[in-house]
Amino acid sequence: MPQNSRPLLSVVAAVYNGELFLAKFFACLAAQNIDNMEVIMVNDGSTDGSMAIIEAWRSKFPGMKIIEQENQGVSIARNTGLAVATGQYLSFPDIDDDFKPGMYRHLLDLALKNNLDVVTCNGNYVYESNKKPTRPIFPQDKLQSTDVLSGPQWLKRALDSRKFLHVTWLNLYRHDFIREHGFTFEPGLRHQDIPWTTEILLAAERVQYTDEQYYDYYIHSASVSHKPDTDDTLIRSARHYMKILEMLDAINQRYPDAVKNIPACNWQIAKEGLGILHTFNNMKDPHKKKMIIQEFFDRGIWRLIWKNARGFRLRWRLGRRYLKLKKATRVPG
Structure with a gap:
């Protein structure tokens, strides 16, 4: 036209x-x-x-x-x-x-x-x-x-x-x-x-x-x-954000020359990752929490977040949550 x-x-x-x-x-x-x-x-x-x-x-x-x-x-x-x-x-x-x-x-x-x-x-x-x-x-x-x-x-x-x-x-x-x-x-x-x-x-x-x-x-x-969350809506939210982190990582790899000058492209992956961890904290059912946290590790999302974390403070905030996450995956049943 x-x-x-x-x-x-x-x-x-x-x-x-x-x-x-x-x-x-x-x-x-x-x-x-x-x-x-x-x-x-x-x-x-x-x-x-x-x-x-x-x-x-x-x-x-x-x-x-x-x-x-x-x-x-x-x-x-x-x-x-x-x-x-x-x-x-x-x-x-x-x-x-x-x-x-x-x-x-x-x-x-x-x-x-x-x-x-x-x-x-x-x-x-x-x-x-x-x-x-x-x-x-x-x-x-x-x-x-x-x-x-x-x-x-x-x-x-x-x-x-x-x-x-x-x-x-x-x-x-x-x-x-x-x-x-x-x-x-x-x-x-x-x-x-x-x-x-x-x-x-x-x-x-x-x-x-x-x-x-x-x-x-x-x-x-x-x-x-803006509706109240349940464990099931929190699980869906966590999966959406896991997908977003995977997409952001792929985008960063498609634009390496630009991203190397924008450290915040890595920061936002770590920041959104902290949001996923907060989602886990709000879950009530230990078995559902165990399932979604195991998926989080199996998909490599933890590694992706840790790789993109920059600076001592951010890594410290992530590191102190790691043991809690691993503990949640050891719930019996």
Whole structure:
């Protein structure tokens, strides 16, 4: 498709039982005031009234693409939308969040002016019923607006802040860049934003960040990621993070020249690994704990974490947990 006939932006949104949020989501889209915007709604097997709401908004967004599929999770839904997108830039907002008027216009202006592969902004954590005060996602004393950087330069700066959150929804991506590298979302993986963002930034040549807070990430009781855990959900979470660590290790090996200048690429593997150990600590059933910790060792995840740990303090934190882990694998039965 010729460049001048392509939409400036394709917005790809995965929908699963989103009837409580879709009206606000579409209102946010309409407030962007971008005429040349392609909206792609992927209904991922919703069983509520989501489709009726999507259809009701169709007339407000000429050419809206609506795709229905069986429930397969957000990654496959995003891949479905990505496969049919035609815009020069891509965005992947979550439908239960709030993005401010002008967000996409401002990010597009930066992206087009500077031929960016990735452009990103700041946002806020907003808590249901104001249970906690709203706060920036990236503290502005840690990460300020930048000029154009290489992806690895921005990744180093972001990870070194120790306050960087791997997310898709604060970013716009140049579509041709995504296509040239064949990037897709990992099916069935929770928190797949971590490997996605890491690899994209290692590959990107031109990235810019603005500390303008355009996006409200809404933390609410209906969110799957904020429901109370059981042993079984903790086991699933541990397996997701084991996969993430394996993916991050493979990514580091694919980009050795960039990674050797970003020690935090190793640090984040060790840091996420500590999160897995914390997950084990929260499990109640000793036999289920024994099973998942044995899997943790058998898959080589402990070795992977230890290999990537840098510095005495981090290795000390890991080492003092090792004996507890081994003890848990010796539970009888």
